[in-house]
Amino acid sequence: MMTKTRYVLCALIIAAGILCCGCTTTTPASTAETRTITDMAGNQITLPASGATFGIFGGPISQVPYLLGANESVTAVTKGPQMMEMMQQMDPGIASKPAPRTTNGNVNIEQLLVTNPDCVIAFDVDGEIVESQTGIPVIYLSGTMSDGFKEMRQEIIFMGEVFQRPERAQAYIDYLDETLAFLENRTADIPEDERVTVFLGEGVSHLQTLGGDTFFTEWTEAAGCRNAVAAIETTQGQQEGMHTGINEVSMEQVLAVDPGLIIIDTGGPADLAKDNRWKELTAVKEGRVYKQPTGLFLWSRPSAESAVLYPVWIAYMAYPDRFADVPLTDRVKDFYTEIFDFPITDAQAQKVIDGAYGSVTFGQVQQSG
Structure with missing residues (x-):
């Protein structure tokens, strides 16, 4: 028969054991959780x-x-x-x-x-x-x-997993798909031989471009247009001092394709109109030279921002009559509000459209670093 003293001692041991088990099963487990x-x-x-x-x-x-x-x-x-x-x-x-x-x-x-x-x-x-x-x-x-767009979707979905925000990633995918459907609906009936050819000319020379083997070709096609230098590959044989994918073509190559719309990132449209090498091009004669837009980052790179807004901007520049009912500023404002939770004003949207937001060059980045 157990004495009162032995009974109390056993009870204390059991209670201590219960408390100890509680410590080992919760605290270490909670600190060791990983994915x-x-x-x-x-x-x-x-x-x-x-x-x-x-x-x-x-x-x-x-x-x-x-x-x-x-x-x-x-x-x-x-x-x-x-x-x-x-x-x-x-x-x-x-x-x-x-x-x-x-x-x-x-x-x-x-x-x-x-x-x-x-x-x-x-x-x-x-x-x-x-x-x-x-x-x-x-x-x-x-x-x-x-x-292109396929890889952009894959990247956003993957990043949604990394940051544990899959619903936000899917919201972007849905917005991108809706935008591409909107552009397709507005431009699908344009005959192939009537689609505007677009030349992206970066740098002081306006001859650094993105060829047919870059994302820019898919972006322009989504806008109902064609990359004027789609027949040229620019990701091959990288030229020194240029970003991967961007290479410099000759003036003769630009004259041969005679683009209907030109996008520049340096200087202004008036500069080309004064230049004997450029002024005979169709785009220059018709006043269809535009400053490249800039927003959160350079649009001449494949980003979530440029995948949505660059095709929209190109389409509006190429076919203004087809989009007259939906102001471009409204589409730009809607994108930043819906996707980045960053409401902007009409003036800010216009700065994006006009390429008036401050940009950076690689030289500036290297000096600042």
Whole structure:
């Protein structure tokens, strides 16, 4: 028969055991929770189940966390987007964030380590630098200047998984698809031989362009137009000092295609009208030379922003009569409000359309970095 003293001692031991079991099953389990991401290169990366922080290395991809409503988790950014005027208006705090990545292959490792992100999201060159010099995991993206709408959808869906915002990613996909359907409906009946040919001429010479093997061809086709240099490949044989995918063609090649619409990023339309090399072109004679729009980032890059707005803008410039019932400023305002939760004014929308927002060059980024 158990004595009263032994009974009390046993009860205390049992109670202590119960309390101890409670400590070991809750606290360690809650701190050890993780999730695994398979990146676009097939690698598996382990992240905290929630609250992960990220470094974002790349110009166009930098806008995606905003699109997903998850930018608070980004601790390290890329210099180019940080310098964009409209980006600073949308997020005044971006100017104070560390920007260890300037241009492709230029990463300040010391500055990155100070930000201490759980991982870095990057493309191959930047990602390999981070992996080789730090212990920070890298989520690799897969993308080139040849990527079109299909690849854009894949990238946004993937980023929605990384940032745990799949519903915001799908909202963007739906908006993109609705926009493309809108443009198709307005331009489908234009005969192939009557579709406006569009030439993108960047740089001081206006001869740096995106050829038929780049996203720009798909963007122009979505607008019911044709890339004037679709027969030329510009992603091959990269020319020194130029961004991948952009190469310089000759004036003779431009004269041969005689584009109906020209987009420039340097100078103004009047400059071409005064130039003996350009003034005989159809686009110049008809006053259809336009400054390239600029928003959160350069539109001459495949981004979530340019995938929606660049085809719309091109279509409006090429076929104004077909879109007279829907002001372009309204479409631009709707996009930034619906996708980025960034309401803008008519004046801001017009600045985007006119290419009047401040832009940056690679030289500026490198100097500032």
